[in-house]
Amino acid sequence: MEALDLMLNRVSVTRLTDPAPTSAQLDLMFRAALRAPDHGQLRPWRFLTIQGEARERLGKLMAESLRVRSPEASDDALLKARKMPLRAPLLVVVIARVQPHPKVPGSEQVLAVSCAAHGLLLAAHAQGLGAVWRTGEFSYDPYLAKALGLTGDEQILGFIYIGTPEGTLRTPPALEPKQFVSEWTGAN
Numbered sequence: 001m002e003a004l005d006l007m008l009n010r011v012s013v014t015r016l017t018d019p020a021p022t023s024a025q026l027d028l029m030f031r032a033a034l035r036a037p038d039h040g041q042l043r044p045w046r047f048l049t050i051q052g053e054a055r056e057r058l059g060k061l062m063a064e065s066l067r068v069r070s071p072e073a074s075d076d077a078l079l080k081a082r083k084m085p086l087r088a089p090l091l092v093v094v095i096a097r098v099q100p101h102p103k104v105p106g107s108e109q110v111l112a113v114s115c116a117a118h119g120l121l122l123a124a125h126a127q128g129l130g131a132v133w134r135t136g137e138f139s140y141d142p143y144l145a146k147a148l149g150l151t152g153d154e155q156i157l158g159f160i161y162i163g164t165p166e167g168t169l170r171t172p173p174a175l176e177p178k179q180f181v182s183e184w185t186g187a188n
């Protein structure tokens with residue numbers, strides 16, 4: 001696939017099914033992620049892959065974390081939480097590990113990890129896989145972060161759901177650059 005075709009046409013895919021990416025496909029996705037721009041080459045990222053039965057364990061943890069956060073959560077809400085990770089054959093948890101640095105503020109480190117997540121999405125699309133970046137309440141849940149082994153300087157930037165697209169891909173929305181871009185000349 002041409003690089004520009006990829007960048008112009010990537011869309012998120014929410015309806016995902018088996019098969020999961022192969023380990024060779026995943027390897028390429030992570031290699032693309034690791035090419036993210038990275039001020040100071042701090043490599044401020046870490047990723048967890050979760051597939052197969054581990055998704056059920058993650059769903060159990062999500063339901064537990066919801067119960068801890070909202071003891072009044074309904075059975076329906078708990079069941080929904082439990083099933084969330086089953087929406088794709090494989091999930092990548094994107095984790096930012098912000099470290100103190102004299103020249104690179106934490107916000108820039110988070111931006112670098114966010115670029116890495118975009119690299120994952122692009123490399124998934126380039127290989128005919130489908131992927132979608134989700135956050136939601138569980139990305140910010142300290143109980144879940146701890147259960148997943150995150151330390152105090154780490155944060156979840158998202159769960160990337162990856163699999164085989166079910167059905168045809170959406171047409172990307174046509175946005176006009178001129179709505180967002182203007183030239184600054186410095187004159188006047």
Ligand SMILES: Cc1cc2nc3c(=O)[nH]c(=O)nc-3n(C[C@H](O)[C@H](O)[C@H](O)COP(=O)(O)O)c2cc1C
Pocket residue numbers: 010011012013132133134135136157158
């Ligand atoms: C940081 C971040 C968090 C997101 N979280 C969610 C989410 O929790 N649920 C969701 O449906 N979309 C979420 N999205 C948006 C989708 O990933 C996707 O970009 C959006 O649906 C537009 O689709 P497109 O990528 O095909 O343009 C998130 C995007 C970003 C960048």
